[in-house]
Amino acid sequence: MNDSTRREPVVAAAQLSLRDLSETDLPVAQRFSEQAGWPHRLSDWQSLTALGVGRVVMCDGEIASIGQIFTWDEQAASIGLLVSDETHRGGEAETLLLRDLLARAGARSVTVHAFGHWRHTVERFGFRESGSVLQYQGRPRPAPLIAIPAGTRLRPASRADEVLLCELDARANGVMRERLISAWLDQPIQAIVLDDEESGQGVQGFAFLRRFGRGAFIGPVVATNPQLARALIAHLCGMAAGKFLRLDAVEHHAAPMQAWFEGLGLTCVNRVPKMTLGSLPTGASDLHTFVVAAQALG
Structure with missing residues (x-):
């Protein structure tokens, strides 16, 4: 492995940063959700994000991935509204996002409804299937x-x-x-x-x-x-x-x-x-x- 190959993950990681989700981010969140096939209106994003704390992963000044943590009581939390730009699905931005959201959950048990590539991502953090919903x-x-x-x-x-x-x-x-x-x-x-x-x-x-x-x-x-x-x-x-x-x-x-x-x-x-x-x-x-x-x- 040459030096340039070893440096690539370090450069990629340095491009990513985290911050809180703001109201002005919601039109971007809605655009990502439309790309993913979700029906969420802007008002749906507003009502759902008001119940928890949203986090955003930035890459080169652009939003790469978005997620939400809901801490309900001292024992339980949930994660949801996980959505990314198409170019970042399954990538390091989503891993960084989940790591941050789980840190905010503390010692609480955490649930998430996850399918597609998100299921494989959360399984890497130790999540296991405990049920399902039929849409x-x-x-x-x-x-x-x-x-x-x-x-x-x-x-x-x-x-x-x-x-x-x-x-x-x-x-x-x-x-x-x-x-x-x-x-x-x-x-x-x-x-x-x-x-x-x-x-x-x-x-x-x-x-x-x-x-x-x-x-x-x-x-x-x-x-x-x-x-x-x-x-x-x-x-x-x-x-x-x-x-x-x-x-x-x-x-x-x-x-x-x-x-x-x-x-x-x-x-x-x-x-x-x-x-x-x-x-x-x-x-x-x-x-x-x-x-x-x-x-x-x-």
């Missing part, structure tokens, strides 16, 4: 009503429900995400709660429908059982009938519901692994997340 999308037909137990009712959620919804989300996921629930309550097309008024068991589930990408997005959907999850999803599909709709369903819950989703007019277009570094947070045994809030949020 369903399409223009839903009006959904048949799903029977719910006597004494149970669907009602709109309000700001008065915020503390309760945060607690339910934490029970289902093992992670406290107050910033997320508060933000989603600020921007829903509809947020709904499933109340059990007669048995005294309280709220049995909740779900959000919000604007995203080419239309609308359902998520999260949290419920005590699949029947109630279907009732929540069917109600929101009815509100979005004829519009482009997407939801990211947790695979081990969604697999038995595949024919039902297809009957609604939604097609599974992708399977995205959930990758975890450290111990996966454990939720309650009687409450489950059937649809995630967003892949970008880990």
Whole structure:
């Protein structure tokens, strides 16, 4: 190996630098995401990045790679919105970015939904698959009503429900995400709660429908059982009938519901692994997340 060959990695590394993501970077982030085939609007980038800390890798004065770290509580964090210029995909810029984001997570367990070359990149840092989501999308037909137990009712959620919804989300996921629930309550097309008024068991589930990408997005959907999850999803599909709709369903819950989703007019277009570094947070045994809030949020 000659001297010039030995110097090349050093020169390449010296060209890279890190800084915080700023509002003025978001049009570039959106352009990168369009190159990657994402539907994110500028407003989607704005709402998602407001929940965490974004970092940017610069190369020769140009943005090479972008990512976000969300530190939810003292035990758990997630990484998302990982996107790069086409010329830097799979390169040193992405490795530098991930190293920086993981350092910011500290001792927390970290999750990320990663596919394609990003999966191979995070695996080099020790991430292992701990589940997956199935991305369903399409223009839903009006959904048949799903029977719910006597004494149970669907009602709109309000700001008065915020503390309760945060607690339910934490029970289902093992992670406290107050910033997320508060933000989603600020921007829903509809947020709904499933109340059990007669048995005294309280709220049995909740779900959000919000604007995203080419239309609308359902998520999260949290419920005590699949029947109630279907009732929540069917109600929101009815509100979005004829519009482009997407939801990211947790695979081990969604697999038995595949024919039902297809009957609604939604097609599974992708399977995205959930990758975890450290111990996966454990939720309650009687409450489950059937649809995630967003892949970008880990």
